[in-house]
Amino acid sequence: MNTAVRWFWFASPHTFFPLAGTIARVCAWLAVPLALAGLYVGLVVAPTDAQQGEVYRIIFIHVPAAWMSMFIYLVMAFWAALGLAFNTRLSGMMAQALAPTGALFTFIALWTGSLWGKPTWGTYWVWDARLTSELILLFLYFGFMALHASIDDVRRADRAAAVLAIVGAVNVPIIYYSVQWWNTLHQGASVSFTKAPSMAATMFLGMILMAFAFWLYSIAVAMVRVRCLILERQ
Amino acid sequence: MNWYIVGSYAATFLLLGLEVFFLMRRARKLETKT
Numbered sequence: 001m002n003t004a005v006r007w008f009w010f011a012s013p014h015t016f017f018p019l020a021g022t023i024a025r026v027c028a029w030l031a032v033p034l035a036l037a038g039l040y041v042g043l044v045v046a047p048t049d050a051q052q053g054e055v056y057r058i059i060f061i062h063v064p065a066a067w068m069s070m071f072i073y074l075v076m077a078f079w080a081a082l083g084l085a086f087n088t089r090l091s092g093m094m095a096q097a098l099a100p101t102g103a104l105f106t107f108i109a110l111w112t113g114s115l116w117g118k119p120t121w122g123t124y125w126v127w128d129a130r131l132t133s134e135l136i137l138l139f140l141y142f143g144f145m146a147l148h149a150s151i152d153d154v155r156r157a158d159r160a161a162a163v164l165a166i167v168g169a170v171n172v173p174i175i176y177y178s179v180q181w182w183n184t185l186h187q188g189a190s191v192s193f194t195k196a197p198s199m200a201a202t203m204f205l206g207m208i209l210m211a212f213a214f215w216l217y218s219i220a221v222a223m224v225r226v227r228c229l230i231l232e233r234q
Numbered sequence: 235m236n237w238y239i240v241g242s243y244a245a246t247f248l249l250l251g252l253e254v255f256f257l258m259r260r261a262r263k264l265e266t267k268t
Contacts, residue, residue: 058242065246104249112242119238217250224257231264 013090013230020230024223031216038209046202058116059203064211066109068218069137070172072102076144077169080162090226092158093233095165096148097225101218103141110134121185129178130186133171140168154233 010016042060049056076098083091113131114124125131144161151157179188 054236055238057239061242061246101253104253108246108249111245115238115242221253221257224261228257228260228264231268234268 011088011090013093013233016090017227017230020223020227024220024227027216027220027223031213031220034209034216035213038206038213041202041209042206046206047200052120055116055119058112060206060210062109062112062116063207064214065105065112066134067211068214069102069106069109069134070175071215072098072105072218073137073140073165073172074169076102077165080158080165083158084162084166089155089233092155092162093226093229094222095144095162096158097222097229098218099141099144099148100225101221103138103145105214105218106134106138106141110138126185128184128186129182130175130184133175133178136171137168137175140164140171144168 010019038060042057046057046060048054076095079091079094079098082088083095110131113134117126118124144164147164148157148161151160178184179186
């Protein structure tokens, strides 16, 4: 079976169902040790921050959760666009399966950011560009899920929600660059593709381990949810 | 005890745990039905 045929083979919900189960199991089993290692490095090994003291340790969940909130939205928009372009049933299901987990990580990023903001900035919330655009991302996830749930015909719901997902993707670069484009209370990017990390190596390691754990968790959960959607739509 | 750290970690893992719990319950119900 050549590669092109295999892609189309797995584009069918019926053939993807067992593969999704295998992917979910593998990712779940990998996510647990990675999360434990990330927690150990973050809470035990990483040194106390010279300026913020212990409270900076929120970074080990706040930053990976914020990355996942944006990344999951882009993946969701990708599947939504694929569904619109090729009218494949599985694409709509993938987008629908990712939305609740994306919304959860967005909420976690906002919640942990708020708890980090109080001791460091003196306030739980401020209407600055980074925080506001992240809140809009949460509303976009809610909008996607609400729009999908409000239309009885699932194929029509897939198409309508796909348009919202694609249009909403414009918010992701706004979140990412908000700290550069505007004067914000929020600090700049923690990690850059072009520069070496400015934090201690163990802090960086803890953050990366947690990011991979969240990433694998998201894949596992999305795969279980897509299996549920396949069964529900049968 | 830093309650900001406890609040962050507890809420995060509680929410992720709840998501897994309800999702697995939904999956089990569907798989026994079909």
